[in-house]
Amino acid sequence: PAEEKAITIGFSQCTEGDAWRKAMHREMEREVSFHPEIDLQIKDAKNSSARQVAHIREFIDQGVDLLIVSPNEAEPITPVVEEAFEKGIPVIVVDRKTSSSSYTAYVGANNYQIGKLAGEYIAEMLNGEGEIIEVWGLTGSTPAIERHRGFLEGIAAYPGVEVVADVKGEWEKEIAKARFPEAFHANPGIDLVLAHNDVMALGAYESIKGQARQKDLKFVGFDGLGGPNGGLQFVEDGILDATFLYPTGGEEIIQLAYNILHNRPYEKENILNTTVIDDRNVHIMKQQSDKILIQEQSIERQQHRIYEQIELYNNQQGLLYILSAS
Numbered sequence: 001p002a003e004e005k006a007i008t009i010g011f012s013q014c015t016e017g018d019a020w021r022k023a024m025h026r027e028m029e030r031e032v033s034f035h036p037e038i039d040l041q042i043k044d045a046k047n048s049s050a051r052q053v054a055h056i057r058e059f060i061d062q063g064v065d066l067l068i069v070s071p072n073e074a075e076p077i078t079p080v081v082e083e084a085f086e087k088g089i090p091v092i093v094v095d096r097k098t099s100s101s102s103y104t105a106y107v108g109a110n111n112y113q114i115g116k117l118a119g120e121y122i123a124e125m126l127n128g129e130g131e132i133i134e135v136w137g138l139t140g141s142t143p144a145i146e147r148h149r150g151f152l153e154g155i156a157a158y159p160g161v162e163v164v165a166d167v168k169g170e171w172e173k174e175i176a177k178a179r180f181p182e183a184f185h186a187n188p189g190i191d192l193v194l195a196h197n198d199v200m201a202l203g204a205y206e207s208i209k210g211q212a213r214q215k216d217l218k219f220v221g222f223d224g225l226g227g228p229n230g231g232l233q234f235v236e237d238g239i240l241d242a243t244f245l246y247p248t249g250g251e252e253i254i255q256l257a258y259n260i261l262h263n264r265p266y267e268k269e270n271i272l273n274t275t276v277i278d279d280r281n282v283h284i285m286k287q288q289s290d291k292i293l294i295q296e297q298s299i300e301r302q303q304h305r306i307y308e309q310i311e312l313y314n315n316q317q318g319l320l321y322i323l324s325a326s
């Protein structure tokens with residue numbers, strides 16, 4: 001029986017269609033399960049900023065205790081997030097940002113820094129000489145803008161390294177896959193593809209399947225997700241030459257929400273760590289992440305058993321009551 005939960009958290013997610021967001025949700029739901037008084041409600045905007053604005057308005061009208069938002073694009077989502085914040089609802093912005101500082105706290109890695117790290121790494125990898133196609137995430141979303149800016153800063157000291165074409169991949173593998181070949185055929189001499197996430201790098205890679213150049217072209221992405229559909233696997237398989245870890249932060253988000261809701265101290269800016277993953281460390285990274293995945297499954301199994309025990313206990317209490325009344 002669903003008892004009335006004391007605290008409602010509304011999470012407006014820009015999309016839940018990809019493995020990275022699914023991992024984020026799993027982490028959040030596991031962390032929430034340690035706090036049975038919290039009801040986490042997730043609305044999926046399916047990559048539509050208009051839909052996301054409507055979702056956030058629904059959460060405001062419903063009177064949620066705390067709002068979590070991962071904005072599809074910064075500009076269109078900013079006013080409604082400001083509105084929620086000004087109405088006194090604590091707002092945690094995650095991963096993608098708005099264009100304003102009207103929010104309670106932020107959780108995510110520093111995308112400018114990651115982009116810069118990627119630029120420096122790639123310039124070294126290419127020995128200071130090479131042509132690049134950059135596959136962009138949604139151009140109105142802050143991680144795409146910041147990764148791009150950081151990347152240009154990272155290669156700035158290497159005049160021989162240049163971006164010769166852009167592809168608008170909108171964070172989606174299939175879109176990158178459809179649009180990459182045109183840019184590639186217009187620039188057949190490129191050395192490397194930098195995609196703003198791993199799945200778009202994979203899309204670009206797959207789009208030129210069977211062509212001789214596929215093998216000697218270099219591919220670099222961001223995310224470094226574990227599991228069978230993640231960037232760690234793509235690096236291990238030799239599809240990607242490198243990726244830059246972009247943690248999902250699901251656990252940190254719920255812990256932060258908990259602290260805010262209980263008037264405990266918290267930081268406004270919560271910056272998650274990053275690192276480069278390539279053939280030198282992918283193996284150990286994969287082992288670690290596989291181990292975590294197994295531990296997570298075992299936590300979920302244990303929780304399931306606890307619920308079963310509680311059910312059993314409740315039934316027995318009911319039975320005792322009936323017996324004592326008769």
Ligand code: FRU
Nearest residue numbers: 018020095096143171197246
């Ligand atoms: C997942 C994703 C990640 C990327 C992030 C940027 O939806 O596209 O691959 O790092 O969003 O916001």
